[in-house]
Amino acid sequence: MSVLIYAENWDGKFKKLTFELASYGARIAEMLGTKLIAVSIGNVEESELKQLGRFGVEKVIAADNKRLKQFDSQAYSGLIAQLAQKEGAKVIILASNNAGKSIAPRLSVRLKAALGSGVNKLPLSTDPFVVSKKVFSGNAFAQLLLDTPVKIITLLQNSFDLGEKPVDITVENLQTDLGGLEVKTEVIEIRKQEGNILLTDAEIVVSGGRGMKSPDNWQPIVELAELLNAATACSRPVSDEGWRPHEEHTGQTGKIIAPNLYFAVGISGATQHLAGVSSSKYIVAINNDKSAPIFEAAQYGIVGDAQKVLPQIIEAVKELRNK
Amino acid sequence: MNILVCISVVPDTTTKIRFADDNTRLDVAGVQWVINPWDELSLTRALELKDDASAGVNQVSIAHVGTTASEPTLRKALAMGADNAFRVNGEFNDAYQVAAGLAEVIKAGQFDMVLCGIESSDYNGSNVGSMLAEMLELPSVSAISSLKVEDGKALIIREIDGGKEVISVFAPFVGIVQKGIAKEPRIASMRGIMQARTKPIQVIETAATEAFTRVIRFEPPQPRAACKFIDPDNAGELISLLQKEAKLL
Numbered sequence: 252m253s254v255l256i257y258a259e260n261w262d263g264k265f266k267k268l269t270f271e272l273a274s275y276g277a278r279i280a281e282m283l284g285t286k287l288i289a290v291s292i293g294n295v296e297e298s299e300l301k302q303l304g305r306f307g308v309e310k311v312i313a314a315d316n317k318r319l320k321q322f323d324s325q326a327y328s329g330l331i332a333q334l335a336q337k338e339g340a341k342v343i344i345l346a347s348n349n350a351g352k353s354i355a356p357r358l359s360v361r362l363k364a365a366l367g368s369g370v371n372k373l374p375l376s377t378d379p380f381v382v383s384k385k386v387f388s389g390n391a392f393a394q395l396l397l398d399t400p401v402k403i404i405t406l407l408q409n410s411f412d413l414g415e416k417p418v419d420i421t422v423e424n425l426q427t428d429l430g431g432l433e434v435k436t437e438v439i440e441i442r443k444q445e446g447n448i449l450l451t452d453a454e455i456v457v458s459g460g461r462g463m464k465s466p467d468n469w470q471p472i473v474e475l476a477e478l479l480n481a482a483t484a485c486s487r488p489v490s491d492e493g494w495r496p497h498e499e500h501t502g503q504t505g506k507i508i509a510p511n512l513y514f515a516v517g518i519s520g521a522t523q524h525l526a527g528v529s530s531s532k533y534i535v536a537i538n539n540d541k542s543a544p545i546f547e548a549a550q551y552g553i554v555g556d557a558q559k560v561l562p563q564i565i566e567a568v569k570e571l572r573n574k
Numbered sequence: 575m576n577i578l579v580c581i582s583v584v585p586d587t588t589t590k591i592r593f594a595d596d597n598t599r600l601d602v603a604g605v606q607w608v609i610n611p612w613d614e615l616s617l618t619r620a621l622e623l624k625d626d627a628s629a630g631v632n633q634v635s636i637a638h639v640g641t642t643a644s645e646p647t648l649r650k651a652l653a654m655g656a657d658n659a660f661r662v663n664g665e666f667n668d669a670y671q672v673a674a675g676l677a678e679v680i681k682a683g684q685f686d687m688v689l690c691g692i693e694s695s696d697y698n699g700s701n702v703g704s705m706l707a708e709m710l711e712l713p714s715v716s717a718i719s720s721l722k723v724e725d726g727k728a729l730i731i732r733e734i735d736g737g738k739e740v741i742s743v744f745a746p747f748v749g750i751v752q753k754g755i756a757k758e759p760r761i762a763s764m765r766g767i768m769q770a771r772t773k774p775i776q777v778i779e780t781a782a783t784e785a786f787t788r789v790i791r792f793e794p795p796q797p798r799a800a801c802k803f804i805d806p807d808n809a810g811e812l813i814s815l816l817q818k819e820a821k822l823l
């Protein structure tokens with residue numbers, strides 16, 4: 252028996268997200284009295300693989316094969332399913348991100364395993380196995396019974412704190428030939444976003460809405476983000492108008508994020524916007540209308556003109572940094 | 575080329591969500607049902623491809639798993655321009671059951687491209703599209719933000735963490751779409767609405783597969799603590815609160 256995580260890498264490196272999965276998996280393994288193993292796919296150096304041992308992973312199976320160079324949900328899920336069976340995995344955990352969301356449902360079909368997706372905390376119980384998952388775009392949670400011998404979970408990013416649990420980790424390089432696994436999609440080109448902090452990775456996000464009035468007024472948003480090592484974001488009308496790039500649009504139909512701190516500047520707080528940001532640990536709202544619904548979601552609010560308030564905040568951050 | 579668009583029917587995104595029977599089920603009183611926003615966009619894109627003669631799309635069908643209560647919403651999708659509809663009859667909340675129902679439609683027909691949305695805005699599963707692909711042993715591409723068709727092959731842009739990938743895949747395949755796939759949902763014309771009244775909705779009866787999951791109860795979100803207001807003339811105070819009280823900076 253075991254608990255298995257899919258330890259995704261980005262250009263050969265793990266991210267905080269991968270370690271969140273390991274920390275989470277280690278706790279579930281404890282609850283079940285079993286061990287935690289990880290599967291890594293692609294070219295990852297041994298020293299990087301061993302990082303997983305800091306968070307309780309006792310064994311990592313590293314599959315590197317030129318046919319797996321590009322992500323293909325069919326091939327990746329086929330491989331993970333084989334390994335899960337071989338290792339007798341009772342619980343399989345993936346991130347609730349693009350890769351995890353396209354692998355987990357395929358595993359569910361292959362392994363006849365119940366899938367709880369968008370889970371935000373440890374199982375409420377393991378027998379019966381009940382998880383809490385986000386529903387109605389974050390307007391509620393559901394307690395979901397996973398009613399099969401093998402269970403699959405996708406975990407929301409930034410919903411589980413890292414927990415160090417150093418163990419001796421063994422690295423097993425997978426030698427099997429990938430016989431039955433076909434790669435039917437072809438990646439022609441990869442266009443990486445360069446430079447800026449990724450919105451989905453950022454601990455702090457500074458976001459502007461229509462209340463910023465014009466794309467020419469964005470400088471303070473960008474400056475505050477730079478000072479705080481934060482990513483920039485926006486509401487949907489802002490990206491629809493072409494004031495900001497589409498990648499920045501947060502909300503139900505855009506990116507769903509859960510940073511530690513979200514600044515909503517000149518954003519009214521429509522339910523569809525909140526759907527993408529309500530899992531933020533703290534929300535700061537800056538809006539000149541004190542009845543704007545964003546203040547109901549925020550912990551800190553300033554009723555005022557963004558163009559007057561932002562420069563004061565920027566000054567205060569600079570002072571703090573100079574201390 | 576024939577396209578099948580899978581349509582999930584969900585509460586309107588502004589609906590105030592309430593639960594009934596000790597929070598064990600959604601209170602549907604007064605809920606306004608709509609086409610899931612992503613499905614509306616994927617249908618729009620499928621119809622655009624049909625309008626563009628060079629793409630070689632002959633037919634756009636829609637498929638839904640649900641009860642007769644969904645038919646008014648399916649008529650709306652027909653009014654947008656879908657040619658015909660399939661409804662697998664049943665009340666399923668488990669994604670595995672829904673995908674199995676849709677798989678029946680696809681096995682019985684000839685579809686080159688099956689489109690699903692990235693998630694339903696109600697249960698937020700992000701499950702059905704990839705489950706369906708696995709059941710049919712088809713390749714799939716998810717998080718599609720642009721879709722073109724050339725010579726029986728799809729050219730796709732997919733969002734990845736921190737960028738985009740350009741991908742090609744031969745039909746048949748399952749495409750799972752997100753924002754960007756179409757700009758605005760297509761609005762039904764008066765003529766479309768008239769025509770939709772007589773377009774066929776084929777009802778398929780099939781034995782339900784067993785469910786893998788079951789919702790035991792819903793939890794409305796914890797109310798957040800009241801907002802703490804800071805004087806706009808002393809806005810810098812915010813930063814020291816974030817540092818000292820919230821321990822963030």
Ligand SMILES: Cc1cc2nc3c(=O)[nH]c(=O)nc-3n(C[C@H](O)[C@H](O)[C@H](O)COP(=O)(O)OP(=O)(O)OC[C@H]3O[C@@H](n4cnc5c(N)ncnc54)[C@H](O)[C@@H]3O)c2cc1C
Nearest residue numbers: 460461462486487502503504517518519523524539540557
């Ligand atoms: C199906 C569907 C999906 C949607 N998905 C999304 C989504 O994913 N993301 C999203 O964001 N929206 C989404 N929307 C749109 C959403 O309903 C709102 O229209 C949108 O979020 C409003 O954006 P906003 O807050 O920037 O603009 P507005 O609602 O126009 O708000 C502007 C705010 O700025 C304030 N303001 C004005 N001047 C100033 C000033 N000088 N200083 C400070 N504040 C000022 C105003 O008081 C106001 O509260 C969706 C809508 C639908 C129907």
Ligand SMILES: Nc1ncnc2c1ncn2[C@@H]1O[C@H](COP(=O)(O)O)[C@@H](O)[C@H]1O
Nearest residue numbers: 580582639690691693694699700701702
């Ligand atoms: N009951 C349903 N009938 C038809 N298609 C569905 C149904 N439920 C979900 N889908 C499709 O699967 C996508 C993802 O849904 P979900 O897995 O429920 O988040 C939706 O955007 C639809 O395309």
